[in-house]
Amino acid sequence: MKVVICGAGIAGLTLAWHLERAGWEVELVERAAAFRDGGYMIDFYGPGHQVAGRMGLLPRLLRDRYPVDELSYVDRHGRQTSHLKLTAGLEDVISLLRGDLARAIADTVRAPIRYGATIESADQHPDGVTVRLSDGTTREADLLVGADGARSRVRELAFGPVTPRYLGHQVTASIITDPELSRRVGTRYQMLTTPGLMAGAYALRDDRLALLFLRRDPSPVLPADPGLRRHFGDLGWILPEALERVPHSGEIYHDLVTQVELERWHHGRIVLLGDACQAVSLFAGHGASMAMAAAWVLADELTAPGDHADAFARYQARMAPVIGEVQRFGRRFIQWMAPSHRWRILARDLVFRLAALPGGSRLFVNSLSPGGHNLIRPHHV
Numbered sequence: 001m002k003v004v005i006c007g008a009g010i011a012g013l014t015l016a017w018h019l020e021r022a023g024w025e026v027e028l029v030e031r032a033a034a035f036r037d038g039g040y041m042i043d044f045y046g047p048g049h050q051v052a053g054r055m056g057l058l059p060r061l062l063r064d065r066y067p068v069d070e071l072s073y074v075d076r077h078g079r080q081t082s083h084l085k086l087t088a089g090l091e092d093v094i095s096l097l098r099g100d101l102a103r104a105i106a107d108t109v110r111a112p113i114r115y116g117a118t119i120e121s122a123d124q125h126p127d128g129v130t131v132r133l134s135d136g137t138t139r140e141a142d143l144l145v146g147a148d149g150a151r152s153r154v155r156e157l158a159f160g161p162v163t164p165r166y167l168g169h170q171v172t173a174s175i176i177t178d179p180e181l182s183r184r185v186g187t188r189y190q191m192l193t194t195p196g197l198m199a200g201a202y203a204l205r206d207d208r209l210a211l212l213f214l215r216r217d218p219s220p221v222l223p224a225d226p227g228l229r230r231h232f233g234d235l236g237w238i239l240p241e242a243l244e245r246v247p248h249s250g251e252i253y254h255d256l257v258t259q260v261e262l263e264r265w266h267h268g269r270i271v272l273l274g275d276a277c278q279a280v281s282l283f284a285g286h287g288a289s290m291a292m293a294a295a296w297v298l299a300d301e302l303t304a305p306g307d308h309a310d311a312f313a314r315y316q317a318r319m320a321p322v323i324g325e326v327q328r329f330g331r332r333f334i335q336w337m338a339p340s341h342r343w344r345i346l347a348r349d350l351v352f353r354l355a356a357l358p359g360g361s362r363l364f365v366n367s368l369s370p371g372g373h374n375l376i377r378p379h380h381v
Contacts, residue, residue: 001142001143001302002024002025002026002128002142002143003019003024003025003026003144004129004139004141005026005029006029006030006144006146006148006153007028007030007149007273008028008029008032008113009036009102009274010101010274010291011147011274011291011294012028012145012148013028013106014051014105014291015273018295018296019302020110027111027113027139028109028111028112028114029113029114029118029133030113031116031148031153032115033115035102035103035106037097037100038097038098038099038175038253039173040097040171040212041097041098042097042285042287042288043285044093044094044101044288044289045092045093045289046293047290047293048289048292048293049094050293051296055105057104057105060104061096065095066187066202066204068189069085069187069188070187070189071084071188072190073191073192073193073348074191074237075192076235077236077237078184078237081349082353083188097204098288101288114135117134117135117137118133119131119132119133119134119144119153120133121157122144122157122270124268128141128142128143129142131144143271143302144269144270145270145298146270146271146276146277147276148276149276149279150258150260150275150279151164152272152276154272154276155262155276158270159262159267162260164259164260164279165258165260165261166258167258167259167281167283167334168216168257169214169216169257169338170214170217170223170256171212171213171214171253171254171255171282172212173213173253174210174211174246174253175204175208175209175211176209176242176245177206177207177245178208178209178241178242179207181201181209181241182204182209183203185201185203185238186203187203189201192235192236192237192239193339193345195339195340195342196215196216196340197214197216197232197235197338198212198213198214198337199211199213199239200212200213201238211246213228213232220256228243229243257283258279258281259279259280259330259331260276260278260279261327262277264316265277265315266309266313271298271312271315273291273294273295273298275287275291278290280327281327281330282330283330283331283333283334283337283338284329286330290323293319293322294323298311298315301314302315336348
């Protein structure tokens with residue numbers, strides 16, 4: 001069996017890893033010109049953690065992780081308004097950059113990756129699918145997988161235009177180098193929030209600092225310039241200094257916060273994976289884990305007896321209820337992560353103080369886990 005996977009991110013790479021070890025011929029197509037490093041800090045746990053264990057990746061991820069020992073909110077003067085020690089209930093949580101997780105998977109995948117290209121057309125026929133790439137070349141494959149993100153080209157070819165659900169926020173992430181700011185923030189995730197705005201920072205190795213910005217905006221149109229200095233420059237804390245080092249373009253991530261909801265994830269010999277059909281959003285905080293879990297489930301079904309149509313249907317039946325649960329969790333969590341009113345900020349700080357009481361941190365951490373932990377059970381052995 002031969003499969004073309006469009007998208008060499010976490011979902012596409014994980015699927016390639018499993019299928020090539022099952023004896024499939026795999027090729028990946030990636031629109032970016034080269035491997036994409038960086039991204040924002042993620043807390044990696046749950047079903048994706050289980051998949052990473054099966055893939056033998058945990059030693060690498062534990063090497064690359066960052067020690068996040070505290071979640072702290074500060075005011076414009078850098079004074080702590082509330083905090084939570086992250087100790088209980090986090091034994092299996094690995095905090096690392098999204099790009100470091102993708103790199104760990106990519107280094108174990110043998111399949112070729114065609115960078116700088118995407119799918120131009122996909123013509124299905126009884127024996128397979130003819131895939132034409134944007135570079136003018138063609139591929140004959142048994143199946144085509146669209147793991148090419150929330151703006152999936154493969155999804156558009158299979159289902160037509162789909163408008164993701166916009167969650168009312170824009171996100172920007174950047175990594176800067178500043179020894180003093182990195183030292184001041186340290187091994188804790190610090191955040192400053194005002195109504196409609198959130199800025200977060202965490203120190204990385206080599207005197208670097210990871211920055212994350214959220215801005216409430218009713219418009220679902222992504223501006224070319226995130227306007228960080230205009231919107232965040234007067235908030236105080238470390239932001240005036242940090243924003244001076246954020247590039248205006250280039251190594252900066254800027255996007256709308258969205259979710260993708262589809263009634264059907266497959267059409268003929270084409271199937272969708274990851275954010276192309278199940279984007280849960282930054283607010284759910286479980287996207288990388290769900291991407292790896294979904295790739296494992298899809299591979300589990302494709303390598304079972306039966307045809308691809310049945311495998312695709314079983315894959316969606318297993319994953320869709322969990323994705324729906326995580327998406328609903330993400331929508332509820334918006335007012336925790338990016339409060340829209342000052343009274344919500346005060347209420348959040350009060351909850352954090354209560355969570356700091358004996359036994360409170362474990363209950364609080366458990367409440368931040370949207371579920372999906374029972375996915376990694378093979379249906380076929």
